[in-house]
Amino acid sequence: MIKYRKAGEMKDSGVEWIGGIPRDWEIRNLKYIGFTKSGLGNKKPKDFGHGYPFISYKNIYKNLVVEETYPDLVDSTEADRENFSVLRGDAFFTGSSETIEELGIASMCIKDISNATYNGFSIRFRPHSLSQYYPECMKYYFRSQAAREHLIRNDNSITRANLSQKLLKMLPVLLASFNQQKKIANFLDLKTTQFDSIISKKEQLIKKLEEAKKSLISEVVTGKVKIVDGKLVPRDLSEMKDSGVEWLGMIPRDWAVKKIKHIAECYPSNVDKKTMKGEKRVRLCNYRDVYYNDYITDDLAFMKATATISQIKKFTLKKGDIVLTKDSESPDDIAIASYIDGCVENLVCGYHLTLIRDIKGSIDLYVYYQLMSTGARNYFETVANGVTRYGIGIFGFVNLQVCIPNIEEQEKISKYIRSYINEQAKIIININNQIRKLKQAKQSLISEAVTGKIDLRDWKIIEGELQ
Structure with missing residues (x-):
């Protein structure tokens, strides 16, 4: 049972979209707890794919925590690796996006990554000290609606959204006691793992449906099967010939x-x-x-x-x-x-x-x-x-x-595939709606935890790997 703090235990944060926060919490702008720096931007295509570890835009965008098993490499200099290093507590924000809603997506570095650098389309935030800043908690805060709303509301981009360091430095950061941050992190690790497990199963189902769609389309448009009375029937080998094209394989003789x-x-x-x-x-x-x-x-x-x-x-x-x-x-x-x-x-x-x-x-x-x-x-x-x-x-x-094939066959194939895709789309839309609601509930839980609305003072930290 999740316990919420009472109104008398809260104070006004002074930030409209954050609302009330616990009385003993602090709120500071990002610039007062660390500094920002843009990434490595002087490299050419030939410099990538070999060399030293490199934190790509994709790595940041897709991961709450910077992925260590990254495939990305760059031919960086010693000066590059010193100026654009990657250490525990560094938070990386995507600096450019096609939409404002996807701007400033953050990924946290949980431990030092030797000889690594990061891409020039991102901004690194590095805290002055880790004594009041627990990276395992801050990874959730920086991706929460409490933090994202500041970037979305204050970005003035017209075409492509771009995150300025000036705007990022003004990001309001909520700081609970270090012990409270550890409890928040542990609570969210447990709860988000549960959400992610359910979401992952539904996403895998969609993936299987998409693969089935590709497989069916491939079988039909290369003539491996034919449509007879609205059903798919495998063609006999005697009806087929070698297309002479590797990815097409055998096709009907008259195609x-x-x-x-x-x-x-x-x-x-x-x-x-x-x-x-x-x-x-x-x-x-x-x-x-x-x-x-x-x-x-x-x-x-x-x-x-x-x-x-x-x-x-x-x-x-x-x-x-x-x-x-x-x-x-x-x-x-x-x-x-x-x-x-x-x-x-x-x-x-x-x-x-x-x-x-x-x-x-x-x-x-x-x-x-x-x-x-x-x-x-x-x-x-x-x-x-x-x-x-x-x-x-x-x-x-x-x-x-x-x-x-001939036009009559094309019409029959087009009609069959379209009907199949339409029916499959209804199933996928339903599953996606379920995923959307789960993600909204997960995001709401994160925001309520990192802004102190959920009372975790009595939370008992669960040690070890969470399942």
Whole structure:
């Protein structure tokens, strides 16, 4: 049973979104308990992938605690390693993001990491002393809504969100006694582990559903199975031939194999997120819109930007267009495709995306499902170039080889896959809603603990690894 402090034990923090805090707690701006420093920013792509440990943006963004088993390396100098060192108690904040809500995500270093440096798109906070600052507790505070609200409310970015050291230094920090911080950390380690276990199981279920979707699409669009009376039936080997393409394997004898450049036009977009005087106002379809949606529809919340007349003419999206992400932090997470499903008003394809359109001799929806297949995904992974961030040029897209049956077969396949995806989407939406509520409950618990609203004075610390 969680116990809350009584109103008489609290005082006004003076911060609207934090509210009351225990009377014996302190509140200080971050600048009074330590100092900030931007990361290593003078490196070129050739410097990565070898050398010394490197804390990447992705490492910070995805982990509450800086991951020690990082794969990232950089060719850093002795001066680099001295100036951009990574020690216990260092908190790293992401310094740039596509949205304000994702700005200033923090990750805590729990123990010194020898010879490590950190990336230039983050800001390191280092406390003057650990005598009143318990990193295991502060890792929760810096990611809590109490801390995040300061960054979200006070950021003045217009296009891409950027965190200034000036704003970060003014972050209000709540300091309980050192012993209380240890109890808060232990309590939250236990409770968040319980939440994370439930969330992880639900996320694994979604992952299995997504893998099943990829597998089914791959089997259908390469003709390994055929649709008979609304059901999938394996094709007999006598009906098949070698496609001559490794990632396609065997395909039906009457199917053709063609490169994208022979059936469609392909255009990498150059429309950025800026709002420029003299340009026309547009809605912008961004990387995130494509990455998180199988279908792009007019009712999605798109960001506003501007574009030139020539950009609008070339990149205004229309029904049947296919849009793919053209870069990523890992080669196995690139060329994610989305289909423009219906009329979209004044919507332009944004930067970091490639547009495939004007498909000839094939159904656009069928080609889209080809791009979603496991074979296509494997192909894109092999042609992605990069070290710390990967990209695919236009030649990588246009040289993808796809299976082309007759139009009647394409229509049947498109209809079947669409129905399957729609039914599966209902299940995934339901699971995602459950995950969202669990994450909200977890975040609420963290905020109530790190602001002292939950009374943990009598909490008995549980030693050892928490399960």
